[in-house]
Amino acid sequence: MTTTRRLQLAATAVVAVLAVLPFAVAGRISLGIFVFIGLFSLIVIGLSLLAGHAGQVSLGQAAFYGLGAYIAAITTLRMGLAPWLALPLAVGGAALAAYLLGAPIFVLRGHFLVLGTLGLNVVMDVLVRNVQHLTGGPTGLTGIPPLSIGALVIVGDRAYYYLTWSFVLAALWVGRNLVCSRVGRALAAVRSSEVAAAAVGINAAFYKSRVFALSGALAGLAGALYVHYLSFVSPSPFAFNFSIDLLVMSVLGGIYHLPGAVAGAAIVTILREALRTIMPRVLGSGASAEYEIVVFGLLLAVVVIFSPAGVWPHLLAWLRLEPGRSSRWTQAASLAGMLPESPPPSPRAEPASVLRLEGLRKQFGGLLAVDNLSFEVPAGEIYAIIGPNGAGKTTVFNLISGLLRPTRGAVYLRGRKVSDLPAYETAALGVGRTFQTPKVFADLTVLENVMVGLHRLTTTSFTAAMFGLGAREDAQAAARAAGYLEVVGLLDRADVLAGALPFGALRLLEVARALAIRPVLLLLDEPASGLSSAERTEVVKLIRHIRDTGTTVVLVEHDVGLVMETADRVLVLNYGQRIAEGAPRLVRNDPRVIAAYLGEEAAS
Numbered sequence: 001m002t003t004t005r006r007l008q009l010a011a012t013a014v015v016a017v018l019a020v021l022p023f024a025v026a027g028r029i030s031l032g033i034f035v036f037i038g039l040f041s042l043i044v045i046g047l048s049l050l051a052g053h054a055g056q057v058s059l060g061q062a063a064f065y066g067l068g069a070y071i072a073a074i075t076t077l078r079m080g081l082a083p084w085l086a087l088p089l090a091v092g093g094a095a096l097a098a099y100l101l102g103a104p105i106f107v108l109r110g111h112f113l114v115l116g117t118l119g120l121n122v123v124m125d126v127l128v129r130n131v132q133h134l135t136g137g138p139t140g141l142t143g144i145p146p147l148s149i150g151a152l153v154i155v156g157d158r159a160y161y162y163l164t165w166s167f168v169l170a171a172l173w174v175g176r177n178l179v180c181s182r183v184g185r186a187l188a189a190v191r192s193s194e195v196a197a198a199a200v201g202i203n204a205a206f207y208k209s210r211v212f213a214l215s216g217a218l219a220g221l222a223g224a225l226y227v228h229y230l231s232f233v234s235p236s237p238f239a240f241n242f243s244i245d246l247l248v249m250s251v252l253g254g255i256y257h258l259p260g261a262v263a264g265a266a267i268v269t270i271l272r273e274a275l276r277t278i279m280p281r282v283l284g285s286g287a288s289a290e291y292e293i294v295v296f297g298l299l300l301a302v303v304v305i306f307s308p309a310g311v312w313p314h315l316l317a318w319l320r321l322e323p324g325r326s327s328r329w330t331q332a333a334s335l336a337g338m339l340p341e342s343p344p345p346s347p348r349a350e351p352a353s354v355l356r357l358e359g360l361r362k363q364f365g366g367l368l369a370v371d372n373l374s375f376e377v378p379a380g381e382i383y384a385i386i387g388p389n390g391a392g393k394t395t396v397f398n399l400i401s402g403l404l405r406p407t408r409g410a411v412y413l414r415g416r417k418v419s420d421l422p423a424y425e426t427a428a429l430g431v432g433r434t435f436q437t438p439k440v441f442a443d444l445t446v447l448e449n450v451m452v453g454l455h456r457l458t459t460t461s462f463t464a465a466m467f468g469l470g471a472r473e474d475a476q477a478a479a480r481a482a483g484y485l486e487v488v489g490l491l492d493r494a495d496v497l498a499g500a501l502p503f504g505a506l507r508l509l510e511v512a513r514a515l516a517i518r519p520v521l522l523l524l525d526e527p528a529s530g531l532s533s534a535e536r537t538e539v540v541k542l543i544r545h546i547r548d549t550g551t552t553v554v555l556v557e558h559d560v561g562l563v564m565e566t567a568d569r570v571l572v573l574n575y576g577q578r579i580a581e582g583a584p585r586l587v588r589n590d591p592r593v594i595a596a597y598l599g600e601e602a603a604s
Contacts, residue, residue, distance in 0.1 A: 006319075006320070006321055007321055010319065010321055015169065018165050018169075021034065021161075022034075022157075022158050022161055022162075030157070031157035031158060031161050032157050033269060033270065033273055034161055034165075035157060035160050035161050035164055035229060036269055037262070037265050037266050037269045037270075038161070038164035038165045038167070038168050038265075039164055039222045039225060039226055040222070040246070040249060040265035040268070040269060041168045041171075041261055041262045041265040041266075042164075042167060042168055042171055042218045042219070042221055042222040042225075043061055043065055043218060043219045043222050043246055044246055044249045044250050044253070044261035044262075044264055044265050045168070045171045045172065045175055045218055045258055045261040045262075046061065046171075046214060046215030046216070046217070046218035046219055047061055047215060047246055047247070047250045047255075047261070048175070048250055048255055048256070048257070048258050048260065048261045049175055049178065049179075049187075049211050049214060049215055049258070050211055050212060050215040051247075051250065051255055052250070052254075052255035052256040052257070053178075053179055053184065053187045053188060053191065053211070053256070054187045054190055054191055054207065054208055054211045055187075055190060055191030055192075056106060056113065056208055056211075056212065057113065057114050057117075057247075058114075058117040058212075058215070058243075059114055059117045059118040059121070059240070059243045059244070059247065060117035060118065060119070060120030060121055060243060061215065061216075061219050061243055061246050062121055062124075062219075062238045062239065062240065062242040062243040062246065063120040063121050063123070063124035063238065063243075064094040064097065064098055064120075064215070064216040064219035064220055064223070065219040065220070065222055065223040065226075065237075065238055065242070066124050066128065066223060066235070066237070066238030067090075067093060067094045067097055067124065067216075067219075067220060067223065068090040068091065068093070068094040068219060068220025068221060068222065068223030068224045069090070069223030069224060069226055069227045069233050069237075069238070070128060070134075070135055070223075070227075070233060071086070071089055071090040071093045071094070071220070071223075071224070072086045072087065072089070072090040072144070072223065072224035072227050072228060073141050073144050073227045073233045074134050074135070074141075075089055075090075076144060076145055076228075077141055077143065077144050077145070078134060082148070083145055083146065083147045083148055083228055084147065084148065084149045086224065087147065087221075087224050087225075087228075090220050090221070090223060090224035091217050091220045091221045091224065092217070092220075093220060094216045094217055094219055094220025094221075094223070095213045095214070095216045095217035095220065096213070097216060098212045098213045098215065098216025098217070099209055099210070099212065099213035099216070101120065101212075102208060102209040102212040102213065103205070103209060105117060105212075106205060106208045106209065106212070118240070118243070121238075121239065121240045121243055122240070124238060125235055125238070125239060125240075128235045128238075129235055135235075136233075136234070138234070138235060139234065140232060140233050140234025140235065141232065141233050141234075142231065142232050143231060144227050144228060144230075144231045144232065144233065145228070145231070146228050146229075146231065147163070147225075147228045154228075160225065160228075160229045163225070164225055164229075167221060167225070168262065171218055172258055172259065172262075174466045174467070175258045176258060177465060177466055177467060177468040178211075178214075178462075178465050178466055179258065180474075181460060181465035181468075181470050181474065182451075182455065182458050182460045182465060182470055182473070182474065182477070183207065183460070183462050183465040184465070185444065185448055185451055185452045185455070186202050186207050186452065186455055187207055187211060188441055188443060188444055188448075188452075189202055189441050189444075189452045189455075190202065190204045190207055190208065191443075192440075192441040192442060192443060192444075193439045193441065195403060195423075195435075195439060196435070196439035196440070196441065197424075197452075198402075198403070198422070198423035198424045198427065199401060199403075199423060199427055199432070199433050199435075199439075199514075200427055200432075200452055200453045200455055200456070200513060200514075200516075200517055201424050201425075201427040201428040201455055201456035201517060202424055202452070202455055203422075203424045204424075207462075210462050214466075223238075245268060248264070248268060248296060248300055249261070249264035249265045249267070249268045250264055251264070251300060251303060251304065251310060252264040252267050252268065252299065252300065252303055252310055252311060253265070253267065253310050253311060253312055254309050254310025254311060254312035254313060255309075255310060256309060256310075256443075257309075257310065257312040257313065259312055260310050260311070260312030263310075263311055263312050263315065264310065264311075267311070268296070271295070271296075271299075272292060275291065275292050275295060276292075279291050279292075353376040353377060353378050353379075353412075353414075354377055354378065354379045354413065354414055354520055354521050354552040355376065355377040355383075355400065355411075355412070355413060355521055355552065355554065356375075356376045356377075356411075356412040356415075357373055357374050357375050357376075357396075357400075357409065357410075357411055357412075358374050358409055358410050358411075358412070359372055359373075359374055359408060359409035359410070360372070360373040360374065360396070360399060360406050360408075360409035360410070360411065360419075361373070361406060361407045361408040361409050362392075362395055362399060362404060362406055362407050362576075363407045368575075368576055369392045369395040369576050370392045370395050370396055370399065370406075370576040371392075371575070371576040371577045372409070372577070373392075373396065373409070373573075373576070373577070373578055374409075374578075375571055375578070375581060377521075377552055377554060378552075379520075379550075379552055380547060380550060380552060381547075381552055381553070381568045381569065382543065382544075382547050382553045382554075382555065382566050382567050382568050383552075383553070383554045383555075383567065383568065383569050383570075383571065384554075384555050384556075384557060384563045384566070384567035384569070384570045384571070384584075385554065385555070385556045385570075385571045385572075385573060386556070386557065386558070386560065386563055386570060386571070386572055386573070386597065387572055387573035387574055387596070387597055388574060388596065388597050390575075391573040391574050391575065391576065391597075392573050392575070392576035393525075393556040393573055394436055394525060394556065395576075396556075396573070397433060397523050397525055397554075397556060399411060399419065400426075400431065400521075400523060400554075401423055401426055401427070401431055401433050401523060402418065402419075402421050402422055402423035402424075402425065402426035402427075402431075403423045405419065405420070406419050413426070413429055413430070413431060413520070413521065414520065416429070418431075427456065427517060428456045429520075430517070430518065430519050430520035430521060431519060431520075431521050431523065432453075432514035432515065432517045432519030432521070432522045432523070433514055433522070433523035433524075433525065434507070434510040434511060434514055434523070434524050434525050434527060435510065435525050436525045436526050436529070436556075438503070438506035438507055438509070438510050439510070440498040440499070440501070440506055440509055440510060440513075441498060442497065442498050442499030443497065443498075443499065444497070444498055445494065445495055445496060445497055445498065446485065446490055446493050446494050446495070446496050446497075446498055446501065446509055447478060447481050447482065447485065447494040447495065448481075449498050449509055449512075449513050450481035450484050450485055450509070450512050450513050450516050451474075451477050451478060451481045451516075452513065452516075453481070453484075453512070453513035453514065453515070453516030453517050454477045454480060454481060454516045454517070455517075456517055457516075457517070457518065458470075458473050458477055459473070460473050460474075480516070481512075481516060482494060484512040484513075484515050484516050485512055487512065487515065487542075487545070488508040488509070488511055488512045488515075488542060489508065489538065490505060490508055490509060490512060493505065503530050503531075504530070504531045504532065504535040507527055507529075507530070507531065507535075507539070508538075508539075508542075511524070511527065511542065511546075515546070515551075519551055520551065520552065521551070521552050521553075521554065522546060522551050522552070522553050522554070523554050523555075523556075524543070524553060524554070524555040524556070524557075525555075525556050526556055526557055526558060527539050527543070527555060527557065528540075528557060528559045528562050529557075529558065529559075536559070536562065539562070540562060540565055540566055543555070543566050544566060555567070560588075563584060564584045564585075564588065567584050568583075569581065569582060569583060569584075570582065570583070570584050570587040570588075572587060572590070572592075572593045572596070572597060574596045574597065579592045579593065579596060580592055580593045
């Protein structure tokens with residue numbers, strides 16, 4: 001039996017267990033515990049998408065949980081709105097708040113981002129405690145009506161159990177669709193390296209804001225269900241401590257695995273109930289809350305040290321259900337039977353330059369990295385930039401590709417000024433690049449890395465991806481990505497995680513990913529660095545092949561022999577200034593170049 005078939009059977013079994021659980025535990029365990037596991041699962045699924053898949057850690061999810069709860073409570077209790085109308089309002093309100101707050105918050109990075117999201121809890125707590133005419137202040141609101149649709153009134157543990165878990169299953173389905181789509185690959189790229197993601201045309205802010213809105217919507221949904229279930233709301237359940245609990249649930253279950261959200265919510269909720277029952281008997285009344293912190297702290301430390309991926313991968317391994325994630329793309333590629341579309345050859349006699357720099361200057365404080373640099377690169381040329389370390393070569397690449405803004409001067413791509421564009425827009429116009437130190441998406445397979453490179457050439461939207469509507473386009477992208485891997489000789493490693501590749505293969509993978517955007521201009525930053533002589537020979541052939549297909553190539557390289565073999569023209573930089581430009585042989589014998597960079601032995 002295939003792994004896919006076993007996963008399908010396991011999913012069916014889980015749904016069946018959820019369906020009969022209320023009858024199986026009747027009279028023995030309170031069904032309310034499972035209602036709360038479902039509510040917490042909804043929030044943690046959103047947190048898994050945000051932190052695990054997009055790499056944006058948030059300690060503010062309790063605020064959106066509370067926002068959804070109070071919107072539902074206020075609109076039904078204070079305004080008399082029907083509960084079935086209040087529910088989408090709560091979800092939409094939390095999503096909108098997350099979307100609007102995401103723009104300023106996601107400018108932050110690292111621990112500053114965590115602190116920024118932490119502030120959301122503080123703001124929410126201050127609001128609900130002080131706007132008492134709406135929220136009831138610290139004492140909260142009571143008498144909130146249950147959910148109802150017409151004559152159907154949803155009351156009791158069993159009804160809310162089925163309703164809540166229906167939403168959980170729907171959230172898992174939507175989340176899985178996202179993760180396994182063009183959007184999911186973009187999120188993984190952003191998590192791994194925002195710089196590399198931008199270099200293939202991915203707008204990180206766009207995807208971060210939308211996944212934050214989705215996580216806010218799920219938290220708001222949980223909050224609305226919570227208040228209609230209990231008919232009561234107060235500020236206490238939405239305090240900062242609950243955001244910590246949510247993060248603990250996510251880490252315990254497996255922050256990179258959506259079903260792990262359910263596992264983490266179940267572990268924390270059931271263990272907390274057990275501690276509240278056991279601790280007072282063992283240590284006396286009042287001991288439960290104090291020792292909860294100790295127990296959960298120890299449990300979290302053990303998981304982080306011995307199983308950073310959480311318990312979910314171990315559960316899958318125990319059940320022999322590890323999914324072969326990339327094999328589906330390999331199969332899709334073979335079924336589609338497509339080859340990559342090569343960019344149309346550019347006429348070698350085309351008068352307009354592909355790339356033009358005019359008076360480019362870049363200053364970092366008192367350091368002048370690039371000083372009044374101007375040059376042009378016509379279509380179909382291999383143009384090399386050489387110079388000693390610190391000459392400004394990589395800075396020039398960063399200015400061309402949009403990762404840096406010039407202090408003065410301009411960059412033009414086929415006559416259009418691009419120096420004022422962000423990197424993802426520059427990439428979308430056809431500027432591909434590699435990096436001095438390879439920046440691959442280590443947690444994606446080799447094939448998926450190249451599929452990320454096809455991002456700007458595919459069109460599945462965030463909403464369409466949520467409902468699994470991009471499968472055909474994904475299959476076509478997989479086939480085209482396989483073709484680019486064949487060009488660089490990595491097709492036999494398509495299913496290997498990129499992080500497991502040797503250094504030489506990483507460089508080739510970067511080239512394949514850059515080619516996938518169908519560039520008119522390809523920037524290669526030290527493509528032969530760290531390669532063996534055999535790999536170097538293959539890189540020379542590859543660069544020439546790329547040029548012969550019509551793509552203009554600009555390369556930075558310290559291997560002077562490779563430059564002399566491949567380049568049509570060479571630019572030499574020293575301290576950010578041009579000291580020579582021309583045919584390789586002329587530049588090699590230029591006294592200024594010999595003195596500044598090559599030395600007498602290399603020149604001869």
